[in-house]
Each structure stands twice: as C-alpha cells, then as structure tokens.
Amino acid sequence: MSVQLDARPPVAAVPPVRPDRTIRLSRIDTKWSPYLYIAPFFLLFAIFGAYPLAYTLWVSLHDWDLLGSNPAFVGAENYTRLLADPDFWHSVVNTLGIFVISTVPQLLAALWLANMLNRQLRARTGWRMAVLVPNVTSTAAVAIVFGVLFGREFGMINWLLDLVGLDGVDWKSNRVASWVAISTMVDWRWTGYNALIFLAAMQAIPRDLYESAAIDGANRARQFWSITVPLLRPTIIFAVIISTIGGLQLFTEPRLFHSGTNAIRGGPMRESQTVTMYMFENAFAPYYNFGYGSAVAWLLFLLIAVVAAVNVLIIRRLGGGAGKGDPR
C-alpha cells in the first residue's frame, strides 16, 4: 500500500486509499525534500560564486577604491583605459605564451605516458602513483622550489647546462626563459594527472580493434595515431578545456617563482606577469583599485571563453583529419 507514496506518475495517478496524516506527511516529504537537499549548494554558490562574478561587471563600471562609500559611475572608462594599457597587453602575451609553451608538450607527453601505462606492467599502481605524486604536492611549495632550481648563480638547471657545455640562462629576467621555467613547473604538476585521464579513456577502447589493425600490418606508432588518438578525442577536448580554464588563470606558480617586494609584477620588467597577477596587482594592496581590477577580470573571462572555443575548433579539425585513416 505504501507503494503509493512513490511520486512516479503511474502510481501517483491512483487515488490515495487512506489519506491519513502519515501519508500526507510523507507526500510532502517526497515532494519537497529534494529541494531541501540541493538548496545548500545553490544558496552558497549564489552568494559566494555567481553573485561576485556578476557583480564584478558592476564594479568594473565604477571608479571604485578602498573607501568605496560612494563610487562614481564611469561607464566604460576602465575598459578604454585598459585596452590602451601596455602593461595589460604585456600580461596577456605572457599568459598566452606560458599557456602554449606548457599545454602543448604537456598533453603530448601525457598521451605518451598513458600509452606506456596502458601496457601489461608489473607494479601497475606503483607507476601510476609515481606519475601522479607531483599533482598532490603544495603548489606554493613547488613554485618556491622550482624558483631555486632555476636560480641564476647556484640553480641546479644552470649547473646541468654548464656540465654539458652550455651557457647558463637568466631564468628570472629573460622573458621567454621565465615562461619556459614556469611552464616546466606547470607541466611537472599536471602531466601525470592528464596521463591518468587519458589512460582511463584508453582502457575503454576495445582491444580487438588493435588486433585487426595489427593483422592489417599497422605498426605500433600507426595504431597509436590511427586508433588511439581519434578515439580519445572527446577526452582530449575535455583535457584541453580544463587546461585552458586553469592555464589562463595561472597565478600561484608565476607569483611564487619570483620573490621580494615586487614579485606580483612577475619580475623587474614584468617578464612573467600573468593577467590574473595584473588583476591582483591593481585590485589589492597597495592600489586597491577595484574598478580597474574588475575590468581586467572581465577581459580575462572573455579571453578564456575565446581561447577555449578556438582550442576546441582546432582539436576537432586535427582529430577529424587523423580520423579519416581510421582502419575500422
């Protein structure tokens, strides 16, 4: 009888036989308690996630400082100023540079690593843990450690370069070199993680595809590019989007790669200041220029959306081309 308490249409259509208090209460329960369970998420996200993001737009239209008692509406002035601000564009170029230098090798290395982890291995879990361990370290700690590894005088990287007869590089005040150093630490952290994501997708590929390809005479490399990569396309797109959202907001690594009072500028000549760092520099101590900082945030938001869309298009195009050779 209490099967009727189920709110599913076929059962609920039957008129209740005994509409006593218990049944009414449980009807209320089944109807309304789901909303109660999802309410905390929506409530907290609305206050601390959605509202601040939307309100950023409002703040960006004002001349808004720390006192902020009566911020003046200035329309698009922050944006026009920003679009003519060389330091902003400098940070955009830095961010895109670091993003490209880090993401492309990272995803290729992750594919390669996943392909190796996908073989019959002794101590499977051990290898997986080994490639994932960089991902579970403290980002701030790693940024500081890499900052020292890439030191000019006594850094281990320059020492190694010296051993093989190359000149040391000034990793902190050469612009492109600082991008490479920061990309190295981003890749160190994320390659293993992405490899595991790709590995999971690879394991879902039926093995007889490879067997018939082998019978047709396709070697390992050919199988990898003609079967594995095309079938992994959705996962690769997912990884690219996640890397784009994360990579374009890069902050902790470049911030702590540098040290001292001007580290938020990413080096003496802003060599590796990312857009998020530029937002931070303007919005918080010492300037507290909230309006200008908010304009930076919104332009970064746009940049992320555009780059993510472009990336998906590129991957679609590339994957589509490779897919034509698919031996299925």
Added chain:
Amino acid sequence: MSRLWRASPLTYGALVVATFLSIFPIWWMFVVASRSSDAMGQLPPPVTPGGNLGANISRLFANTDAYFLAGLINSAIVATTVTVSVVLFSTLAGFAFAKLRFRGRNAMLMVIIATMMVPTQLGVIPLYLLMTKLNLNDRLPAVILPALVTGFGVFMMRQYAGQAISDELIEAARVDGCHTARIYWNVVLPALRPAAAVLGLLTFMTTWNDFLWPYAVLNDPENPTVQLSLRALSDGYYQDMSQVFTGTAIATVPLLLVFVLFGRQIIGGIMEGAVKA
C-alpha cells in the same frame, strides 16, 4: 591476453625516467630542508640529506615573519571544515539528483555542470568587498565560506550514486516507512562511502593548497594559512633557504601522507571520473 600489450624493457626505462623526474624535486626539497643554509651555494648541489632538519624546524617555528605554526593550525581548521561541508552537501545533492524525482531536476543539474566551467576566481574583487561588509576580512571564515560547496563534488556524487544505489533499495526503504532523510542517512550515505572518501581527500588537498583567495583576504601576517606563511618566508628580505625549504617540506608532508595512505583510491577516483566526463 594479446602480446600486443606486453611492456618492453624500453617502456620500463622510460617509466623509470618519468618517476625520477616526478620525485626528484620533492626529494631535493627534503635534502635542502635537512642541511645548513650554505648548502644553497654549493656546486655540485648536494643530493643527500644532512643532519640539520631539527635545527631548521625549530628556527622556522621561531621565525616571527612567517607565523608558521599559526599557518599550519589555520590551514588544518580551514581544510577540515571545508572537507566536511563539501562531502555533506555533495552527497545530499548528489543523492537528490540521482535518485529523487522533482520538477526542474535536469535543468538544475545542467546549471551545476556549468558552474564547474566558470572561472570563479575572477570574482575575488566583489568577494573581497562582501567580506569587508560582513567584517570578515583577515579572519578564517572569509576563506572557509566561499569553499563550502563545489559543483564538482555534487556532480561526482551524483554519478556515483546513480550506479551504486539501486532504485529497489530506496523503494524497499520507503515501504519500510523510512522518510527521505532517514534513507539518506541509513542507506545512501553508507553506499556512497568509497566515493565520498575520495571526494573528501581531493577537497582536503585542494583547500590546503589554495593560495590566491587567502592571499587576497588574509592580510594580517599573524593570521596566515600555511601557504601564506610560505609566501612570507620566500619574500623575506633576508632569505635563509634551508629554512624556507623546511617550510615547504612541512607544508607538503600532510599531502604526501594522504597520498601514501590513499593513493590507490585517489587514482581510482580520478580515472573513474574521467571516463564519465
């Protein structure tokens, strides 16, 4: 099984190199943390631990620029609170989305998935204004409140609940007269335990690591999170690198400990999530 998949010695060789690259920076962090400060100026750089760890630790905790102990305690408070909250609210909402029927369910689930794509970090300025208004600047609740729920957590629990809990089980509990809250507590939560544990571990590690927002809102040097203590150490006018590295090592130990104990589950969680995504 097909011999296509056998690993060659070359595979093992490459994996050994990958493992070395993964572990070396962490190893080296502990090496420098256990030596005296002149280890930094040595070439070739030392790669074996020294005997100075104890002395470095006591100097670190006595350092009045870093407030390292306060940072550790604060980070533990923040990460624990956030973890409990995320697991609680995610299992509740995940259960509702996977197993309960209500109007607007699919639309709201889409909203949750969309929130995972939104760079909420870009909202830090209004968040800062909000915390100023609430008089929470420089205080831990300012760090805790925005982290109490994540779309990722809800989605993950929804996916797991969908496959781990059969509709019959919930039906049977209803027939026995259980109201929904009881079903959540007695049926759903125990069934979700493995996935909830992974979510808890991932949340703890992310929160422990969080840097940008605490950096923006906690400006009182005496009340930092551990990552902010590290920043203070690293930006210090006079840098004693063995002390800085002792700090980075201590800040990393809790994460490594979690990973050594539960690495298998964390890997399982990441890989399962990937297939469904």
